[in-house]
Every structure is written in structure tokens, then in C-alpha cells.
Amino acid sequence: MRELTYAQALREAITEEMDRNPNIILLGEDIGVYGGVFKVTEGLLARYGPERVRETPISEAGFVGAAVGLAMTGKHPMPELMFADFAWVAADQIFNQAAKMRYMSGGRVKVPMVIRTQQGGGRGNAAQHSQSLETIFTHIPGLKVVLPATPYDAKGLLKSAFREENPIVFVEHKLLYATRGPVPEEEYTIPLGQAEIKRAGDDVTLVSLSRTVLHALEAAEEMAQEGVSVEAIDLRCTVPMDLETILESVRKTNRLVVAHESHRRLGIGAEIAALVQEHAFDHLDAPIERVGAMDVPIPYSQPLESQVLPGVDHILEAIRRVIV
Amino acid sequence: MNLDKRDLLQMYKMMLLIRRFEEQCVEFYKNGEIRGSLHPCIGQEATAVGACYALRKDDYLTCTYRGHGQALDKGLDPKEAMAELLGRSTGCSKGKGGSMHFTDPDVGLLGENAIVGAGAPIAVGAALSAQLDGIDRVSITFFGDGAVNQGAFAEALNLAAVWNAPIIFFCENNLYSEMTPIADMVNIEQLADRAAGFGIPAVTVDGYDPVALYEATLAAVDRARSGGGPTFIEAMTYRLVGHMIGDTEPYRTQEEVAEWRARDPIHAFPQRLVDEFGVSQAEIEAAQAEVEAQMAEVVRFALDSPWPSADEIAQDIFA
Numbered sequence A: 001m002r003e004l005t006y007a008q009a010l011r012e013a014i015t016e017e018m019d020r021n022p023n024i025i026l027l028g029e030d031i032g033v034y035g036g037v038f039k040v041t042e043g044l045l046a047r048y049g050p051e052r053v054r055e056t057p058i059s060e061a062g063f064v065g066a067a068v069g070l071a072m073t074g075k076h077p078m079p080e081l082m083f084a085d086f087a088w089v090a091a092d093q094i095f096n097q098a099a100k101m102r103y104m105s106g107g108r109v110k111v112p113m114v115i116r117t118q119q120g121g122g123r124g125n126a127a128q129h130s131q132s133l134e135t136i137f138t139h140i141p142g143l144k145v146v147l148p149a150t151p152y153d154a155k156g157l158l159k160s161a162f163r164e165e166n167p168i169v170f171v172e173h174k175l176l177y178a179t180r181g182p183v184p185e186e187e188y189t190i191p192l193g194q195a196e197i198k199r200a201g202d203d204v205t206l207v208s209l210s211r212t213v214l215h216a217l218e219a220a221e222e223m224a225q226e227g228v229s230v231e232a233i234d235l236r237c238t239v240p241m242d243l244e245t246i247l248e249s250v251r252k253t254n255r256l257v258v259a260h261e262s263h264r265r266l267g268i269g270a271e272i273a274a275l276v277q278e279h280a281f282d283h284l285d286a287p288i289e290r291v292g293a294m295d296v297p298i299p300y301s302q303p304l305e306s307q308v309l310p311g312v313d314h315i316l317e318a319i320r321r322v323i324v
Numbered sequence B: 001m002n003l004d005k006r007d008l009l010q011m012y013k014m015m016l017l018i019r020r021f022e023e024q025c026v027e028f029y030k031n032g033e034i035r036g037s038l039h040p041c042i043g044q045e046a047t048a049v050g051a052c053y054a055l056r057k058d059d060y061l062t063c064t065y066r067g068h069g070q071a072l073d074k075g076l077d078p079k080e081a082m083a084e085l086l087g088r089s090t091g092c093s094k095g096k097g098g099s100m101h102f103t104d105p106d107v108g109l110l111g112e113n114a115i116v117g118a119g120a121p122i123a124v125g126a127a128l129s130a131q132l133d134g135i136d137r138v139s140i141t142f143f144g145d146g147a148v149n150q151g152a153f154a155e156a157l158n159l160a161a162v163w164n165a166p167i168i169f170f171c172e173n174n175l176y177s178e179m180t181p182i183a184d185m186v187n188i189e190q191l192a193d194r195a196a197g198f199g200i201p202a203v204t205v206d207g208y209d210p211v212a213l214y215e216a217t218l219a220a221v222d223r224a225r226s227g228g229g230p231t232f233i234e235a236m237t238y239r240l241v242g243h244m245i246g247d248t249e250p251y252r253t254q255e256e257v258a259e260w261r262a263r264d265p266i267h268a269f270p271q272r273l274v275d276e277f278g279v280s281q282a283e284i285e286a287a288q289a290e291v292e293a294q295m296a297e298v299v300r301f302a303l304d305s306p307w308p309s310a311d312e313i314a315q316d317i318f319a
């Protein structure tokens, strides 16, 4: 199968969906001539013109708000937040407007939009350009939240996001854009809310998402050398969340580690731990382990940042704790 | 002026309906039928009526928690509006939105909004939608004086200007943002002056003159429909009641309230119709009787409506 980068896979998804649906409108900073600072929208201005690939002022609240208005009136906008950290600047429009409009209207309006953004650390971007915010997006009812880890998933999930009639927060990772992976030429989509077992195993269930999936797979490989069989599940979406796949795995392995790059405190790991003990308490043979970023702002200096963010070693330690 | 006697009577009837509707709301609020907070537009009916009379049904509109008048004027059924306020299943949002979230896409009402300034960028998006479709629809957003100091609002003005969006920014300057005089919160004389910095033409109008409001809005609507871009209208108005029920109003004098009350359009406008436009007293009285009858029906409908069932709770989150 041919290989694409994560960025290319995303671009292909956007292109196919824009060809398919003339109502898709892109809005964002530097997304046109420059193609976005991570080059995901490269070439789209030339292909679709400035009406559909709309360069905006540096006004996140303004253009996310405009996207809500576009969505409520028959368009399918894709506002791009250059860094997820800027979601705070547009927070009212995301959390109070996009997420609640349908509910507050008793179902009278729809808000079909895909807020594309990227998050995460590991590049020395410091505290205002390195956060992982899926917990925040997940906490507020009304948004679906998608975090692909591979080029294949990035394409299939983004295409599905565009086929939804709901506000979707589509969260990429800045260190994944250059990663490569198989992406078939034929069209495909991946339904939102389906986790994927990226590596099957019997001894420990390891749930992760976004770039942490790559760490998880590395850790699983290393444990295999030691004779421990890890089942690595990529959550892919936090809303809707595929709890069933996790429970099924835990009923088999009786041990669970959850790893993510967002802060550990009240993170997805905490939620999954709570859900699993509610639904599968009798199947657990060890306390659930959570791996996440330390609860501090993300520091700049390399040796500090690498300790704050969870890496393969942190995951290995957690696995070793649950198998004793 | 292109308003005839029939238009003017229609405007009066609408104004009166809004006033009676809001007075009924106050009553329902006081006896506990309406929950949360209620922000009546009593005293500001002329802006709703004057501006909305210049709109088509398919134009888009966003407004604020003080937007009952604009919502009704845009075409929201007062029965559904009142049922919404009482939290009933027949409400325009099935009782899930309440006073601050009237929405009716069938008449272009894209929502009242409880966040100051937030409706403006949404209305710009709707305007862009119409522009992209090549339809001569316009979008209007109503906001208070307080909204001009919100970042999202400034961003919306700029977006509308650079996109040449068919939108009218309609400021109801009632001199106070909640309990704070706007004069203390800006360093300009008229809020309309803000627009120049965004390259948007602006006009200040007497907010107690429905005809002047209609004409100013119509000019802005015509400009927007013909591709001339956004306009900022500042209507100088006044609420004759507190910000919300329970407001003790220490921030303004009785004299100031009395001065505006003396000009209350709900009395001044019908008088003017009689004096200047050949409307008879009998016609005014007929309009009043019609509104009273309609309101009786509105109240009965709302009170007779069922509560929403519990299985509604988790509905309408996703499409």
C-alpha cells in the first residue's frame, strides 16, 4: 500500500470532502498561500479559491463565531485554530455557542462544523503552545472530539467528521505531521467513536490516544521482549467514547494502564479508570495506572519538558506496576 | 417615506404586542411561573419594531437576552415564545432555552444570546453564508451599548468589513450596561464613532422614533442587499424598567426615568399616527383590542401547555 504523511492524509481528506460537499468552507490564519503553518492546507487555495479557503484576521473568537453562523445557515465550515492553545481565545464561541446552540434551541438548529487544530509538546514550544486540551473539549457536552494517531486514521476520521452534522473538535498532534503510514488509494471512512486495537495482547490493556499511541506501541514491543503481552488500544475519539472495546479487553487482561499527553489530573485516564471500575470492578486484578503529563505548565528547557511529558519509560513503569 | 397608514398601524400593533407580552412576563416572573432572569425590553419596543419592519422574513437575525421584542417582530409566534418562558414542551425550544435563547430558524432567528457580544460574529457568519450563496439576504445583529467593549464584537466588525458582509450592526444604546453608565466605560461621545475605525459607515438615530429607525435600517438593508457591505446603527434608547426584575436602580435618577417615560413611544406613537397620518382613534382602539385578545390567547396557550417529558433531557445534543 502507498504511504502518506499524516499531513498529506489530512489534506487528502479535506480535498475529497471539499469536492464532495460544496458547502465546506475553510477559515483560518495563513491557511491560503502559505498552506497553514503545518502545510496541511497547501494548494487548497489554488484549487478552491479564496471564497472557500478564507484567510482570516487573527481573530479566533471572530472566525469561530462566524463559523457557527455559517453552520447554522447551511454551510459546513472548517475553522482552523493554528494551536489548540488558542482555543481559549475562542472559548466562548466553542463552548457556549457551538456546543450548546442545538440544545438551547430544542433541536431547531444544527451546527455542522469541524474545528481543526493541533496540540501537544515535545518541540520546546513552552507553556502557551504545547498544551493538550482534549479533556477540556470532552468535558463540555455538545462537542465530538477526535484525536487521530496515524495517517490512516487521520484521513478516515476527518472524512467522517465532515459527514457529521455536529460541531467536531478535530485535534491533531504537531509531532505527527511528518510521520508516515499506509493509506489506501480507495476511499474509506472510519466511524467516530470506535476505538481500535492497534496491537492485540493478553496480559495488560494499554489505552492511549493521539501521539501517545506511538509511545504505547513502543512500550508494548519492549514488554513483548520480556514476555508480557500488551493489548494496545487507540481510543481515537473521546466523544463518543468506545468504552465497550476497553471493557472487553479488561475482562480478558484484568489489568489496565491509560496513557495520554494531557495533564494527569482529571484527565481521560481518570475518567476511564472510573468507568472501568464501575463496569468491570470484579475483573480487575490490580489498581488501574494512569500516565499523563505532570500537573505543571509545559516547560521550555528540553530536559524539563521531557520529564513533564509522558514517554515510553513512564508507560513501561506503569505496566510493570500492574503486572507484579 | 414609503410607509402608509396600514404599515404604521401594523407597527403600532406590534409595538403594543411586545409591551403587553413583556408586562405579562413580569407578572409571570413575580408569581414564579418564569424562572432564571428576565430582561424586559419595556421602553425599547420602537427599536425592535422600526428595525425589523425593514427586514424580510428570510433575513437573518441575532439578538440578546433583551431580544423578546425583536424575536416576536421577526416572526416568532408569541404563543411559542410564552410557552418557552414557562418551560413548556410547546415552547420554541421545547423549554430547553428559556428567556435568553429564543431561536426560530424558520423566521431567520438564529438566537438570542446570553453572552454579551457573542451574537455579532455569528450574525457575520450568517451574512457570509448569504453572500456565498449569491442571495440578497441580509443579516442583522442587535446588541446593547455594553457589547461594544467586547473583543468578539470588535472582531466581528472587522470581519464584516474585510468580507464586505451584508450585515447591519444595530446598537441599542440604552445608556447603561446593566447598572453601569456606558459613558463611564468609553472615551467617545457616540458609540457609532467606533465604526469608523473599522471602515464601516455609521449613523446615530433617535431610538424612540419608529419611523426614523425604520428609515435608517432600510437604508442600511438596501446597502447590504446591493453589495454595499455593513452598516453600524446606533439607536439612542432607554429601558423604562430595571435591567432585570429586582433591579433597585440606584444608578439613575427618577427625573431621568420620568423624562424618557414622557416620551414613551407606546403612547407617543399612536398619538402621532392620529395627529400626522390620519389614523382615527377608532383604528387605534381596534388595534388595542386585537392585541388584548391575542395576548389572552397567548397566556391560555402557554398555561395549558404540557411540561416536557424527562426523556427530552438527553435529546437535541447532537443531530
Ligand SMILES: Cc1ncc(C[n+]2csc(CCOP(=O)(O)OP(=O)(O)O)c2C)c(N)n1
Residues within 6 Å of the ligand: B064, B066, B114, B115, B116, B117, B143, B144, B145, B146, B147, B174, B176, B177, B178, B243
Ligand atoms: C460576556 C458577558 N459578560 C457579562 C455578562 C453579564 N451581563 C449580562 S447583561 C450585562 C449588561 C450588558 O449591557 P448592554 O450590552 O448595554 O445591554 P442591555 O442589558 O443594556 O440591553 C452584563 C454585564 C454577560 N451576560 N456576558
Ligand SMILES: [Mg+2]
Residues within 6 Å of the ligand: B144, B145, B146, B172, B173, B174, B175, B176, B177, B178
Ligand atoms: Mg445597555
